[in-house]
Amino acid sequence: MMLSLLLAAAAIAAAPPRSSELRAGPNDSLAGTLLLPSGKSRAAMVIIPGSGPTDRDGNNPAGIKAASYRKLAEALAEKGIATVRIDKRGMFGSAAAGNPNTATFAEYDSDLRAWVDKTRKASGQKCVWVAGHSEGGLVALRAADAPGVCGVVLLAAPGETLGQTIRKQLRANPANAPFLASAEAALTELEAGRKVSVDGMHPALAQSLFNPAVQGFMIELLSQDPSRLATAVRRPMLIVQGGHDVQVGLANGDALKKAAPRASYVLFPAMSHVLSDGPAERAANLATYAEADRPLTAGLADRVAAFVTGAK
CATH class of the missing domain: 3.40.50.1820 (Alpha/Beta hydrolase fold, catalytic domain)
Known part of the structure; x- marks a missing residue:
C-alpha cells in the first residue's frame, strides 16, 4: 500500500x-x-x-x-x-x-x-x-x-527612445554610410509626426524601416x-x-x-x-x-x- x-x-x-x-x-x-x-x-x-x-x-x-x-x-x-x-x-x-x-x-x-x-x-x-x-x-x-x-x-x-536606438544601429554599420544622412532625415520627420516619401530611398529602408504601410504606427512608436x-x-x-x-x-x-x-x-x-x-x-x-x-x-x-x- x-x-x-x-x-x-x-x-x-x-x-x-x-x-x-x-x-x-x-x-x-x-x-x-x-x-x-x-x-x-x-x-x-x-x-x-x-x-x-x-x-x-x-x-x-x-x-x-x-x-x-x-x-x-x-x-x-x-x-x-x-x-x-x-x-x-x-x-x-x-x-x-x-x-x-x-x-x-x-x-x-x-x-x-x-x-x-x-x-x-x-x-x-x-x-x-x-x-x-x-x-x-x-x-x-x-x-x-x-x-x-x-x-x-x-x-x-x-x-x-526608438529614435536613439535606430540612429545607433544605423551608425554602427559602415555599409549604411551612403544613405545614412537621408535615413536620419527621414527619421527626424517621423519623430516630428510627419510621414515621409520613400521615392529614391534605398530598398532595404523603403521596404522595412520606412515602409509607408507602417509609418503611422512608427510615428506613435517613436513618441514613446x-x-x-x-x-x-x-x-x-x-x-x-x-x-x-x-x-x-x-x-x-x-x-x-x-x-x-x-x-x-x-x-x-x-x-x-x-x-x-x-x-x-x-x-x-x-x-x-x-x-x-x-x-x-x-x-x-x-x-x-x-x-x-x-x-x-
Whole structure:
C-alpha cells in the first residue's frame, strides 16, 4: 500500500503542464496559449511579444526560430507559474482583431487589459504580472498600474527612445554610410509626426524601416519614452538585461534602472536578445536566432519566478 501511494505521488509530481487555447477581446478575436502548471498556480503572467510579426512563441517569419516565449512559459510552469502568451492583434491567431499595420498603442492597451482579466480568471489569481519583451516592454510599462496588474517584468526592453536606438544601429554599420544622412532625415520627420516619401530611398529602408504601410504606427512608436514610463511605475518591476544583446544594448537596462531606482535589475552577461546565450560578435549572435534548440539562458526562469512569487 505504501509503495502504491509513493508511486501515485511520483506520478502526480511528474504530471505535465496543461496547455490550451485561450481567447479574449471583442468577439474573442484575440488568441493566445494558456499554460497552467500541474499543481496550483503560484502566480500568473501575460507574455507580450516584441516588434513586427513575432508570434506567441517568440518566432518570426524573418528567420527567428528561437521560440523564446514558449521556452520561458514552459520553464515557468515547472516553477508553478501560469502564463498566457499572446498573438498581437491582426497577426496569426489574432488575425480577426484588425489590421496590424494600423494598430495603435491605445488598442494594444485595451487588448492587454482584456488579457489580464482573462488570465486572472483562468489562473485563479487576484492579479497578473505583465512581461514585455523588446517593444512589448512599452506595452507592459503602459499597463503597469492598470487594475488587476501585479507588476511588470521587462525582458530585453528598450530604455532609450526608438529614435536613439535606430540612429545607433544605423551608425554602427559602415555599409549604411551612403544613405545614412537621408535615413536620419527621414527619421527626424517621423519623430516630428510627419510621414515621409520613400521615392529614391534605398530598398532595404523603403521596404522595412520606412515602409509607408507602417509609418503611422512608427510615428506613435517613436513618441514613446520608456524611461519616462518607467519613472511613473509604482508597482514592483523587474528589469532583465542581456550582456550580449546586440539589439537592445546595456545602455537600455541602465536607463531603465536610473529611471526606476526602486526596480529590481538583473544582468545575464551572455544573454542575447532572444533570451538565450549568444556570442558577443554581432553576425554570429544574430545567427543564433534561427537555432530552435538553443536553450533559454540559465537562471532566467529562476530569477523571474522568484521575483513574481515574492522573493525579489
